Amino acid sequence: MAHANTAAPEGVPIHVARVLSQDVPLEIAAAGNVEAGERVDVKPRIAGQIRNVEFAEGQNVTKGQLLFSIDRDTMSRQQAQQQAELERDIAMEQQAVAVAARDAASQKQSQSEADVAVKLGDLGVLSGQSVKQAITASDTTRSSLQADQAAIAAAAGAVRADHARLSQIKLQLNFADVVAPIAGRAGAAMVKAGNVVLENDTTLVTLLQLAPIRVVFGVPEQSLAEIQRLSAAGSLEVEAGTGDNRLVEGHLDFIDNTVDPTTGTVRMKATFSNSNQALWPGQFVNVRLRLRVDPRQVVVPQSAIQQGLEGKYAWRIQSGFATMVPVTVLRTYRPTTSSQPGSEVAVLGSGLSPGDVIVTEGQLRLTPGSRVSPIDTPSGP
Incomplete structure (x- = not known):
């Protein structure tokens, strides 16, 4: 069953x-x-022709790394010219100082002669006309000395202006090396060697902080x-x-x-x-x-x-x-x-x-x- x-x-x-x-x-x-984290559009601070691109596109760059170099020839000539002008104005300042020293000695001598002439005039030894002539000669040498001192100040001002212009040219020469302001990754280079760029106008490359x-x-x-x-x-x-x-x-x-x-x-x-x-x-x-x-x-x-x-x-x-x-x-x-x-x-x-x-x-x-x-x-x- x-x-x-x-x-x-x-x-x-x-x-x-x-x-x-x-x-x-x-x-x-x-x-x-x-x-x-940060974005920087790198622009040139001087005008000129790009001489070299010093980095690879897409490269990680460090702060201060050289990115572009701009031709220095024009500014180097300006620096040489300004250096020559500075040396000329220094020589003129030295010449003005020498002239002032000579006129200071002359003024001292003429002032002494004028003082003696006044005393002799008071004693009746010299005529009034002679006393006036001595005083006039002293005043003339004093005016010449003042003019010399003004010339020294002008020459010193010219030298200071030359130094300022020379410092500005040297600063611009430093700007010929375009460096990375931050550490980051570089994008595409917007210019190539031979391109002419304008001051603060052309974006050379964009850096991004990653x-x-x-x-x-x-x-x-x-x-x-x-x-x-x-x-x-x-x-x-x-x-x-x-x-x-x-x-x-x-x-x-x-x-x-x-x-x-x-x-x-x-x-x-x-x-x-x-x-x-x-x-x-x-x-x-x-x-x-x-x-x-x-x-x-x-x-x-x-x-x-x-x-x-x-x-x-x-x-x-x-x-x-x-x-x-x-x-x-x-x-x-x-x-x-x-x-x-x-x-x-x-x-x-x-x-x-x-x-x-x-x-x-x-x-x-x-x-x-x-x-x-x-x-x-x-x-x-």
């Missing part, structure tokens, strides 16, 4: 995870744009008060995710002084060390501004949360059977260790406890009390 098949029915295949308790960061997500670098992003104005309060207490962490899933960390260092009325957001900036050059000027990145960390929160994979007519719920597994459990979801977030779609985590306010086993895939085939057959070992979100 045949026996009936008494094997237990197989359960619904499902994927499961275990409810965890962990610290959960409160973050604001935004789209950001990378901008250079380390450190900044990311600009906007956050909703509703979060402004809390961000201001927290940033006053200490630097807030900012994380930027690039297109190749690299994550870099920086800190918030700028909050704009106005709200954009068209978007309702506040512009902010974060600085990143960017030592590995993961961020590039003009690049779009995903930004997360971390406000705080909430300790010991109950978390589950977002895929475990279902929406029913009476609200959100999850399937809890006990002794091989599924039970529908209402849950309260406070918020969701994506862990920094994962950037894959579907990796979001739900933070629960009620309904489940750490250690519970819940269903993450296969819920559509479940009904309350269904027997289940987990495909995998329970793990955390």
